[in-house]
Amino acid sequence: MLAQKFRAVQTALTANPDGHKNWRLLSVTLDPAHDTPEALRRYAKAQQADPTHWRFATGELRAITTLALRCGVNFWDENGAIVHELRTVVVDPAGRVRRVFTDNEWTPEDLVRELRAAAP
Numbered sequence: 001m002l003a004q005k006f007r008a009v010q011t012a013l014t015a016n017p018d019g020h021k022n023w024r025l026l027s028v029t030l031d032p033a034h035d036t037p038e039a040l041r042r043y044a045k046a047q048q049a050d051p052t053h054w055r056f057a058t059g060e061l062r063a064i065t066t067l068a069l070r071c072g073v074n075f076w077d078e079n080g081a082i083v084h085e086l087r088t089v090v091v092d093p094a095g096r097v098r099r100v101f102t103d104n105e106w107t108p109e110d111l112v113r114e115l116r117a118a119a120p
Contacts, residue, residue: 001104002086003027003047008108010054013115020119022093025054030068030075031082032058072100092118 006025013023029035035043040056049056058064068075068084075084088101088111098118101110 002088003043005104005106005108005111006054007047007049009111009115010048010050012108012112014050014053020116022119023053023115025049027054027056028064028067029056029058030064030073030084032061032064072102090114090118093120 006027010025013019029040035058037058040058044051044054044056047054071087071089073085073087075082077083086103088106089097090099090101090111092098099114
């Protein structure tokens with residue numbers, strides 16, 4: 001469901017050729033054991049992600065855990081399935097957190113508005 005929202009955000013922000021170009025979407029896996037770089041490439045292609053603006057990241061579990069906790073995301077393995085909270089964090093070009101959307105309670109229009117406001 002989050003990927004569908006990100007796809008809608010990507011579509012909205014790329015629809016205006018005179019619009020902001022300085023925006024990025026980053027999806028970070030919480031399951032690096034299964035979400036390998038190749039698996040993420042296939043998933044990105046299936047989501048029609050434009051790599052200029054939307055990337056998918058993995059890494060060492062320790063680094064992912066540190067990032068997740070700093071963003072307020074708890075996650076755990078429940079019988080082989082990764083259960084997790086959601087956070088969508090808007091960061092401005094100076095690296096300041098501008099807005100944190102919790103769970104999945106936001107619309108693509110909400111995120112588009114925040115990304116436009118954060119872009120110079």
